[in-house]
Amino acid sequence: MKLLTIFTPTFNRAYCLHKCYESLLRQTDRNFIWLIIDDGSTDGTKELVKKWIREENLEIHYIWQENQGMHGAHNTAYNNILTELNICIDSDDYMPDDAVEAIISFWKKHGSERVSGFVGLDAYNNGQIVGSTLPENLISSTLFDLYNKHGVKGDKKIVYRTELTKHFPYPIFKGENYVGLAYKYYKLDQDYELLLLNKVLCCVEYLPDGSSHNMLRQYKRNPKGFSFYRRELMKLPSAGHIFKYRQAVHYVSSSLFDKNIWFLKESPNKFFTLVAIPLGITLHFYIKAKTVFS
Numbered sequence: 001m002k003l004l005t006i007f008t009p010t011f012n013r014a015y016c017l018h019k020c021y022e023s024l025l026r027q028t029d030r031n032f033i034w035l036i037i038d039d040g041s042t043d044g045t046k047e048l049v050k051k052w053i054r055e056e057n058l059e060i061h062y063i064w065q066e067n068q069g070m071h072g073a074h075n076t077a078y079n080n081i082l083t084e085l086n087i088c089i090d091s092d093d094y095m096p097d098d099a100v101e102a103i104i105s106f107w108k109k110h111g112s113e114r115v116s117g118f119v120g121l122d123a124y125n126n127g128q129i130v131g132s133t134l135p136e137n138l139i140s141s142t143l144f145d146l147y148n149k150h151g152v153k154g155d156k157k158i159v160y161r162t163e164l165t166k167h168f169p170y171p172i173f174k175g176e177n178y179v180g181l182a183y184k185y186y187k188l189d190q191d192y193e194l195l196l197l198n199k200v201l202c203c204v205e206y207l208p209d210g211s212s213h214n215m216l217r218q219y220k221r222n223p224k225g226f227s228f229y230r231r232e233l234m235k236l237p238s239a240g241h242i243f244k245y246r247q248a249v250h251y252v253s254s255s256l257f258d259k260n261i262w263f264l265k266e267s268p269n270k271f272f273t274l275v276a277i278p279l280g281i282t283l284h285f286y287i288k289a290k291t292v293f294s
Contacts, residue, residue: 005083007035009073010091012043023094029101040067069177071170116192117160120201130154134196142189157201178222180229223258234269248272252280
């Protein structure tokens with residue numbers, strides 16, 4: 001049994017998926033499975049992946065599904081992964097040549113059931129670290145504390161124990177295709193910490209058709225998903241007042257897009273939600289103005 005599954009959600013990314021594939025071919029350790037979750041592509045992705053499977057250079061598993069969005073693709077991945085560890089590498093990203101070797105070596109040396117996995121670094125194509133490195137004085141931390149207590153910045157790459165990622169599935173809302181992936185991560189934080197590895201595990205490129213470049217439109221188009229996400233973040237026991245207030249502002253804005261008149265009653269923190277209404281209304285109209293043609 002292989003130790004690691006690298007899973008890649010993809011939607012109409014045949015034009016760039018080869019970069020990820022080629023990086024996996026260059027890995028110095030092949031103790032992994034590549035699981036591709038095709039979230040309803042119509043651009044020839046299926047034919048491209050079938051070609052790679054026939055070449056038999058890697059162990060590739062391929063699943064096609066009707067479009068559900070990134071979180072729906074993650075649900076499908078976690079339901080089908082059988083290896084002990086998993087890592088998500090997006091369709092427009094790739095791995096350094098020694099990334100798998102570093103993952104397996106680190107886990108065999110330090111891994112245990114006391115942690116949910118470990119967190120490593122993302123870098124841009126020019127080698128620059130995305131955001132900041134991880135604190136050198138820490139062995140482990142929750143993801144929430146890394147960002148909100150220890151001052152870590154920028155996207156990071158997480159390797160999780162698969163048995164844990166099967167918990168807390170993302171909800172699917174009809175007509176929407178986005179729920180914040182951190183919902184699951186922060187849920188796991190409540191019972192486990194992550195080990196820290198200051199090693200680049202993924203090289204990223206934020207393409208114009210990616211979700212990072214279209215976040216305001218995501219807010220407008222997925223109000224139920226974002227309302228759910230903000231409610232869950234307001235429940236976090238380790239979150240401070242400023243963090244909860246910020247979530248409440250977004251929750252008010254998303255509730256207005258959802259035309260949900262019961263948002264205050266449904267809020268897990270009614271005080272912060274009440275106080276957040278003026279700024280939430282302002283944010284709602286700001287997003288509306290910025291996305292008037294989308």
